[in-house]
Amino acid sequence: MNTKYMNPYLAGFLLGLLLLVTIFITGRGLGASGAVKSAVVATMNTVLPWHTENTHFYQEYREEHAESPLKNWLVFEMMGVIIGAFISGLISNRLSLKLEHSPKIKSRTRIIGAIIGGLLFGFGAQLGRGCTSGAALSGMAVLSAGGIITMAAIFGGAYAFAYFFRKLWI
Template identity: 30%
Template sequence: MSYNLVAKTLRGALFGSALTAAGVYLPSVIIDQMYLQDFHMMKVFLTASAASAIILTVLSKSYKSLKPRSPSNLGWLGSYDGNIIGGALIGVGMTLTGSCPGTVYLQVASAIASGVPVLLGGLFAGFVYFGTAPYLKTAAAKREKSDESQNCVYSKLHTDPSTTLLAFEALMMGAIVLSSQQPSAPYLLNPIVGGLLVGLSQLASVLLSGQGLGISGSYEEFGAWIWYFIDTIRGQQPKTRPSFGNIHFALSAMLGTYLMRQQFPEFAIGDSMPISNERAFLGGFLMIFGSRMAGGCTSGHGITGMSMLSVSSIISVAAMFGGGMGLGLLMRSGLIG
């Protein structure tokens, strides 16, 4: 077994085990966050983003510099319309399923009942998105080239990068303190510690593979393989053979969760929140289709992109929580069943 394969497997396994230890793979934790009833997930998420920002900044000066995410421009409403629409769909899917694009895999590995239909909905979305992606963008959007020098907040605002990073850290710390004043059910691991573990998995990811965290590409990659086989069966020669890297990362994350639960049974928590198969499948589809429209998910945009002060990532994350919490409020009020 080559070092590269071991490194990539370890990268995914560490990410999966960190999310498991942090407890943010549980449907009840995610749905209660969107209902504004429990802020455990928010504290983990904000801590992971703050830690990741420091880690990526240090690594960019001494080891590896990652590129901030470009806008997802569909040409419908503006330069960031894909980030806004896709982000909102992710949030809606999260509220319906109690999952994130990454935690779906962990739920399946944890034998959580809703995990399988959510995953099936997500894989179907990857298949549909890969087949329809060329038609989602207008001709003008396809011709437009993004100015990479304007992808970060400090470039847009013409501020000093270090000062902007300090402001981001202060904002994250303030949000963590504020969310700590809100109700939160006790969990085995303090959410701040859980967030730091996720941040450390970001460090491991860059050191082991030169890549930041991100998992929603695995669904599109799955779709690419299905279309590849369909074209082969039709006798059409596919232009390129799809890669397997994102799927490998997702499977490795599942392995990390499985091993974590085996070695530390106290983290093998069940979740009895009832979610119908139809709701799970629909939510999984919307969540993954949205993540591909936005060019990332809660890990790719939320932990990696936002920590690099990427404008598109910040917009995507705001849309995620706006869409998810908006639907949560409607569901709690009884306006939507």
């Protein structure tokens, strides 16, 4: 069993080809956070239908998406991601249920970090109209100004804040 990771340049090249094929077929790039948005809208529509009918954000979403929020390209793509990552983990012998964290911090600290980090990323991806996949990577492929600015802000921001959270990782 080989658990070594792929050469990063080869992986990047394959990722680039995949992105190119995606643009060639569908006219748009890859994404991730859009699927989370669809999931949130679908959940809220089911749990609190009276609330979403009167709330501005969901109303705007309905105007932009005629179909059900789950019948969405990015939702199907993310289902594929789960399958693909699972297959990859299976053949490279990396499937295991574990909470990964630096030995210097407690599990609880990692859990809190993951929740807050996820929350910030989810929020930021809405504000920035896309995350590392949809805005930064796909934006770079089509040389979108907004995408590249968001990319610079994500990585610039991460470097700027990295020092303050170094204890979480090193």
